Amino acid sequence: xxxxxxxxxxxxxxxxxxxxxxxxxxxxxxxxxxxxxxxxxxxxxxxxxxxxxxxxxxxxxxxxxxxxxxxxxxxxxxxxxxxxxxxxxxxxxxxxxxxxxxxxxxxxxxxxxxx
Amino acid sequence: xxxxxxxxxxxxxxxxxxxxxxxxxxxxxxxxxxxxxxxxxxxxxxxxxxxxxxxxxxxxxxxxxxxxxxxxxxxxxxxxxxxxxxxxxxxxxxxxxxxxxxxxxxxxxxxx
Numbered sequence: 001x002x003x004x005x006x007x008x009x010x011x012x013x014x015x016x017x018x019x020x021x022x023x024x025x026x027x028x029x030x031x032x033x034x035x036x037x038x039x040x041x042x043x044x045x046x047x048x049x050x051x052x053x054x055x056x057x058x059x060x061x062x063x064x065x066x067x068x069x070x071x072x073x074x075x076x077x078x079x080x081x082x083x084x085x086x087x088x089x090x091x092x093x094x095x096x097x098x099x100x101x102x103x104x105x106x107x108x109x110x111x112x113x114x115x
Numbered sequence: 116x117x118x119x120x121x122x123x124x125x126x127x128x129x130x131x132x133x134x135x136x137x138x139x140x141x142x143x144x145x146x147x148x149x150x151x152x153x154x155x156x157x158x159x160x161x162x163x164x165x166x167x168x169x170x171x172x173x174x175x176x177x178x179x180x181x182x183x184x185x186x187x188x189x190x191x192x193x194x195x196x197x198x199x200x201x202x203x204x205x206x207x208x209x210x211x212x213x214x215x216x217x218x219x220x221x222x223x224x225x226x227x
Contacts, residue, residue: 004157009155033213035215043203043220043221044218044219044220044221045158045205045207045218047215047216047217050214050215091157091158093157095212095213100212101212101213102160102163102173102174103148103158103160103216105157105158105159106157107155107156107157108155108156108157
């Protein structure tokens with residue numbers, strides 16, 4: 001069964017728009033970890049955030065913010081005032097003990113920010 | 116620190132050939148991983164290692180082998196390459212199992 005669902009395959013916005021990338025996960029465990037990674041056109045994966053299941057506080061880092069809601073099993077990612085350099089594929093991932101804490105990735109959302 | 120390095124960056128194999136993808140990390144991480152990324156998909160775990168001498172299968176291990184003789188190195192071996200193994204391969208390492216993983220730049224492999 002798929003553990004992480006990123007329903008938005010592709011999103012296109014114009015620079016300075018805000019954009020939210022959705023992530024819905026499934027797990028039987030009460031302790032688990034959620035991640036977001038960015039994959040720019042160059043291909044490498046860049047870590048953005050790690051959140052454990054006991055910390056539901058929203059997090060803000062510059063133009064990036066994350067909304068973690070256990071009630072809806074979601075961990076959404078918002079970019080405020082998007083820039084062309086934000087264009088990338090973004091992956092949400094889940095690590096839970098039921099799967100040996102293996103990281104399970106969603107299929108990714110391709111974000112294109114146009115000037 | 117170089118982080119995680121992978122060689123080669125690109126490779127074209129013919130069906131039935133074998134090759135080894137190299138991965139080295141200099142962060143003294145015990146945990147290392149091999150993933151494959153197919154077009155338009157997320158990463159899938161092939162094999163992982165929790166320390167020198169210890170390896171285990173991930174979600175998609177068939178057609179691959181690994182070894183971990185040192186903390187630094189975690190090579191991935193493809194025997195009898197098949198077109199289904201055409202993919203981008205990423206090596207990663209982490210300090211602990213559910214911690215942030217550091218990824219190498221990837222190896223783009225084509226099997227024809």
